[in-house]
Amino acid sequence: MTNTWILRGIIHRKKTEKRYDSDGLVLTKGITLGLPFVKKQVSSENAIQLVSICPTQALVYENNKLNVYPERCIRCDRCVEDNLSPIVMTNDQPSVRWSNPDNSVLLPHQFRRSIHIRIVDAGDCGGCYNEVRQLNNPFYNMHRFGFFITPTPRNADVLMVVGSGTRQMQYALQATYEAMPTPKIVIAVGTCALSGNMWSKSLTGGTGIKNVIPVDVEVMGSPPTPLTIIQSLFSITGRQMPASIISSKTEPPEMKRD
Amino acid sequence: MTAALIMLIISLSSCVITAIGALLVRRSYISHVLAVGGSIISLCALAAGWIMLANPTLQHSVSYLTLPLAGHLSLRLNRLSGMFLIVFGLVCLPISIFSLRYLEKMLKNYSLRFYGVWYSSLLFSIVLILIAGDIITFFTAWELMSVTSALLVAYEHKNDKGPAAGWLMLITSETGALAFLGSFILLAVNAHTLQFSGILAHPGSFSPGLRAIIFVLSFFGFATKTGLVPVNFWLPRAHPEAPGPISALLSAFILNCGIYGIFLINVVLLPVRSVWIGVAVMTIGTVTAILGILYASISDDIKTVLAHSSSENMGLMTIATGAGMIFLASHAPVLAGIGFMVAIFQMTNHSIYKALLFLCAAAVHRQTNTRSLDKLGGLIKAMPWTSGTFLIGALSISALPPFSGFTSEWLLIQTLLQATTLHSTALELACAIAAVFVGLTAALSITCFVRVFSMGFLGHPRTQTAKNAKEIPHSMRYSLGLLAMLCIGIGILPTICIPIFSRALSPGVNSVAVSNSLIPPFFSQIGHSFLNPNFQRSFLNIGAGIGQHTLPGSSMVILHQGGTANPVTFATSPFYGVFVLILLLLLTRLAVKIITRNRTKLTVPAWTGGMRKLLPEMTYTSTAFAKPVNVIFQSVIHNRTVIEERDAVHEHFRSVIHRHVKESHIIDRYFLEPIGKIVVSIANTIAKLHTGRIKHYSTLVLFTFVTTLIIAIFV
Numbered sequence: 018m019t020n021t022w023i024l025r026g027i028i029h030r031k032k033t034e035k036r037y038d039s040d041g042l043v044l045t046k047g048i049t050l051g052l053p054f055v056k057k058q059v060s061s062e063n064a065i066q067l068v069s070i071c072p073t074q075a076l077v078y079e080n081n082k083l084n085v086y087p088e089r090c091i092r093c094d095r096c097v098e099d100n101l102s103p104i105v106m107t108n109d110q111p112s113v114r115w116s117n118p119d120n121s122v123l124l125p126h127q128f129r130r131s132i133h134i135r136i137v138d139a140g141d142c143g144g145c146y147n148e149v150r151q152l153n154n155p156f157y158n159m160h161r162f163g164f165f166i167t168p169t170p171r172n173a174d175v176l177m178v179v180g181s182g183t184r185q186m187q188y189a190l191q192a193t194y195e196a197m198p199t200p201k202i203v204i205a206v207g208t209c210a211l212s213g214n215m216w217s218k219s220l221t222g223g224t225g226i227k228n229v230i231p232v233d234v235e236v237m238g239s240p241p242t243p244l245t246i247i248q249s250l251f252s253i254t255g256r257q258m259p260a261s262i263i264s265s266k267t268e269p270p271e272m273k274r275d
Numbered sequence: 276m277t278a279a280l281i282m283l284i285i286s287l288s289s290c291v292i293t294a295i296g297a298l299l300v301r302r303s304y305i306s307h308v309l310a311v312g313g314s315i316i317s318l319c320a321l322a323a324g325w326i327m328l329a330n331p332t333l334q335h336s337v338s339y340l341t342l343p344l345a346g347h348l349s350l351r352l353n354r355l356s357g358m359f360l361i362v363f364g365l366v367c368l369p370i371s372i373f374s375l376r377y378l379e380k381m382l383k384n385y386s387l388r389f390y391g392v393w394y395s396s397l398l399f400s401i402v403l404i405l406i407a408g409d410i411i412t413f414f415t416a417w418e419l420m421s422v423t424s425a426l427l428v429a430y431e432h433k434n435d436k437g438p439a440a441g442w443l444m445l446i447t448s449e450t451g452a453l454a455f456l457g458s459f460i461l462l463a464v465n466a467h468t469l470q471f472s473g474i475l476a477h478p479g480s481f482s483p484g485l486r487a488i489i490f491v492l493s494f495f496g497f498a499t500k501t502g503l504v505p506v507n508f509w510l511p512r513a514h515p516e517a518p519g520p521i522s523a524l525l526s527a528f529i530l531n532c533g534i535y536g537i538f539l540i541n542v543v544l545l546p547v548r549s550v551w552i553g554v555a556v557m558t559i560g561t562v563t564a565i566l567g568i569l570y571a572s573i574s575d576d577i578k579t580v581l582a583h584s585s586s587e588n589m590g591l592m593t594i595a596t597g598a599g600m601i602f603l604a605s606h607a608p609v610l611a612g613i614g615f616m617v618a619i620f621q622m623t624n625h626s627i628y629k630a631l632l633f634l635c636a637a638a639v640h641r642q643t644n645t646r647s648l649d650k651l652g653g654l655i656k657a658m659p660w661t662s663g664t665f666l667i668g669a670l671s672i673s674a675l676p677p678f679s680g681f682t683s684e685w686l687l688i689q690t691l692l693q694a695t696t697l698h699s700t701a702l703e704l705a706c707a708i709a710a711v712f713v714g715l716t717a718a719l720s721i722t723c724f725v726r727v728f729s730m731g732f733l734g735h736p737r738t739q740t741a742k743n744a745k746e747i748p749h750s751m752r753y754s755l756g757l758l759a760m761l762c763i764g765i766g767i768l769p770t771i772c773i774p775i776f777s778r779a780l781s782p783g784v785n786s787v788a789v790s791n792s793l794i795p796p797f798f799s800q801i802g803h804s805f806l807n808p809n810f811q812r813s814f815l816n817i818g819a820g821i822g823q824h825t826l827p828g829s830s831m832v833i834l835h836q837g838g839t840a841n842p843v844t845f846a847t848s849p850f851y852g853v854f855v856l857i858l859l860l861l862l863t864r865l866a867v868k869i870i871t872r873n874r875t876k877l878t879v880p881a882w883t884g885g886m887r888k889l890l891p892e893m894t895y896t897s898t899a900f901a902k903p904v905n906v907i908f909q910s911v912i913h914n915r916t917v918i919e920e921r922d923a924v925h926e927h928f929r930s931v932i933h934r935h936v937k938e939s940h941i942i943d944r945y946f947l948e949p950i951g952k953i954v955v956s957i958a959n960t961i962a963k964l965h966t967g968r969i970k971h972y973s974t975l976v977l978f979t980f981v982t983t984l985i986i987a988i989f990v
């Protein structure tokens with residue numbers, strides 16, 4: 018029997034993770050690197066140099082400013098390797114964000130206590146999906162919050178998508194979205210689902226699922242931690258609106274293809 | 276009585292005329308001759324049966340021939356045969372009409388001349404069995420029936436399975452016939468007469484041991500025809516192979532002949548006096564019912580499903596008969612009458628819905644050329660008439676109100692539960708267990724027929740032939756419609772049918788008492804002798820008497836009466852139930868409409884798991900649907916052994932794995948195969964005599980000669 022977590026739970030009293038630290042921030046410190054943040058502006062040569070080493074065009078030099086779009090970042094750490102780099106990785110940044118600035122992302126009050134989630138793997142490498150799979154294990158135990166995974170979109174309120182939306186999966190994704198009853202929320206999990214990651218340059222890789230179906234909630238990180246994903250679910254049920262959710266965003270410039 | 280006799284003579288002579296007509300007319304008109312002849316035969320049988328059942332004259336024997344040694348041969352007209360003749364007529368009329376167009380398909384490959392002859396001889400023999408008044412007539416008619424039905428099963432001889440099934444059927448049938456011939460001989464020897472009426476007049480001359488032997492022989496003999504465990508192995512093999520109308524006739528009526536025989540010997544001629552015989556009959560019935568429905572739930576061939584389910588229904592009838600025997604032996608005549616009445620009720624229902632289902636299956640086979648459920652599907656769009664009538668038949672056989680199977684199965688369970696009045700723990704336990712199994716059987720039969728209907732008629736067509744199927748011609752539709760109407764009619768008005776059925780077994784059973792104990796006289800006067808007036812009034816207050824001035828019968832409620840403390844143990848009313856059902860459906864519809872009035876409705880394509888196109892082969896198949904039953908009852912069914920053969924190159928590198936799946940029925944495994952082994956081993960032992968040397972053979976001849984001489988001298 019490998020599945021002895023109930024026994025272990027009884028022996029060790031408790032296995033589930035806390036969701037917040039004392040400051041009310043999502044517990045991600047030490048688990049992930051965090052998201053890049055531009056500390057100070059630098060000269061244009063340095064900036065262009067930095068932009069050129071970013072593999073996913075998360076760093077953009079526009080209007081004489083170095084901007085970073087965290088939804089494209091894969092935390093490869095290339096830009097912060099140099100100690101003098103103007104970019105730092107920080108955990109203070111929000112990892113969950115709503116695509117629409119208004120409250121239309123919030124599910125009606127009937128869904129406060131229980132939502133059903135349909136998970137679609139739209140061509141991910143296994144990383145994000147692995148994190149999504151952790152949601153059900155004893156450490157994160159999503160069920161205790163009333164979040165359930167359902168195998169059919171007919172019963173689902175939330176569509177959680179991982180992967181870049183490859184060409185093969187675009188029809189299935191669309192069909193899944195159409196098969197869901199309203200109100201429906203789409204959560205895009207991971208950099209691939211948000212921007213297509215490095216594959217966006219290829220023909221069949223897909224450039225993020227927002228080109229296929231409308232995305233309501235973006236969960237950043239490559240992959241995001243399970244707690245972050247739970248965070249996103251909490252935000253759409255309206256049970257907790259932590260400060261880490263910003264509702265405004267600027268669209269990044271279009272990806273350059275080779 | 277003479278009217279009934281005239282009807283019977285018309286019926287029998289039209290059999291002969293039909294046979295001659297089939298031999299003489301042009302080939303393309305044979306089916307017409309058969310349809311007209313069959314209709315006349317069945318209508319006359321129906322009329323004769325009705326006259327016999329309604330007539331207060333109880334027994335009537337007409338001798339028609341005097342043989343030098345055996346004495347008179349006679350016909351015996353009584354109510355039991357009247358009841359069976361009615362069922363025969365009700366079933367045979369639609370079958371004859373149906374076969375008019377069905378036979379066209381067979382005409383391409385086979386000459387129908389001898390089909391016509393066998394068919395009319397079969398009808399002739401059935402009518403003769405039912406009215407036979409002596410042992411010789413009965414046995415001759417029985418043999419004629421066995422042979423002609425086997426010939427008809429084997430009629431489509433161009434496929435291999437038909438003749439094999441016919442042979443198997445003939446062999447089992449003859450074994451059974453020999454067995455009950457033994458019991459007949461014992462009866463005749465002890466009563467010194469060949470007439471049934473004569474045997475009936477000398478009931479006292481049988482010792483208990485003799486009675487037991489007669490019971491065992493006759494029950495085994497008739498059980499082979501009825502399809503009871505363990506001699507029902509021929510049934511699922513023979514019925515699917517027969518041509519459509521024949522399998523309908525086999526399942527819907529010829530199985531009943533066995534029940535007729537059981538009734539004739541064990542209830543009418545020599546009423547059972549031992550409780551344990553009743554328990555044995557009930558046990559056999561229970562095992563038959565449960566095994567039948569289990570195998571029906573997992574078979575793929577639609578006709579095999581129906582054949583197994585026939586076996587199940589025969590089991591239910593046998594349970595009812597067994598319960599009746601128990602009550603008869605424990606001196607509870609009214610309850611015994613109810614038991615036998617339920618058996619006849621169930622038999623009538625089964626005949627009607629099974630004829631309907633088999634004819635529907637024949638129609639499907641005619642239009643699509645396949646009987647495999649896995650290859651059908653979506654027929655409801657192509658064949659709405661067939662599908663609709665099949666649905667009615669399936670609902671009836673699943674014993675759902677307000678269709679015909681419901682009341683009989685409900686009464687069966689209630690009657691079994693009445694065993695508490697017998698004050699014998701063992702009997703109570705036996706009856707309770709039987710009741711539980713009847714419940715399980717009913718539940719499984721719903722599963723089974725949900726599967727057949729949903730996989731065969733709903734969903735997507737799985738093959739091109741199923742997609743291109745066309746609706747059957749009009750004459751076939753009418754015959755299906757007739758049977759479907761009978762299903763609904765009996766289902767809604769059981770209170771009118773029960774007095775008729777209960778009359779069948781009089782004078783052995785007090786029919787008035789039986790029908791009165793089940794159907795309270797709500798429509799007549801208040802304060803009837805066997806119902807407390809206050810109690811009756813309280814029933815009337817909740818509406819049991821609605822329609823008392825317009826509706827026929829004595830009420831529309833069936834109830835089982837208990838003692839004085841609780842006067843009613845159970846009550847039901849399918850007639851009022853229909854209205855309640857319709858009302859409930861309408862109210863539910865209304866409620867759903869009101870609750871969902873503010874909802875937006877989205878119409879999107881069916882969810883196909885993200886597939887671009889859902890291929891029909893990908894849909895749920897009948898095999899998949901049967902899987903849960905297969906898994907749950909694995910220990911009972913255990914129907915397949917997989918034999919793997921591994922081919923290897925140089926004994927090491929595996930190249931091929933051959934998998935042979937061998938399917939076997941539980942009866943085959945535990946009954947047929949051991950018998951086969953014993954027979955083969957005996958044959959092998961005897962074969963040792965055949966040494967091939969002339970001196971051994973001449974010794975044998977000498978030995979035989981001497982033994983014969985010794986026997987001749989001493990005996």
Ligand code: SF4
Pocket residue numbers: 053070071072073074075076085089090091092093094095096097
């Ligand atoms: S960490 Fe890597 S992906 Fe993220 S901004 Fe820096 S270079 Fe780009």
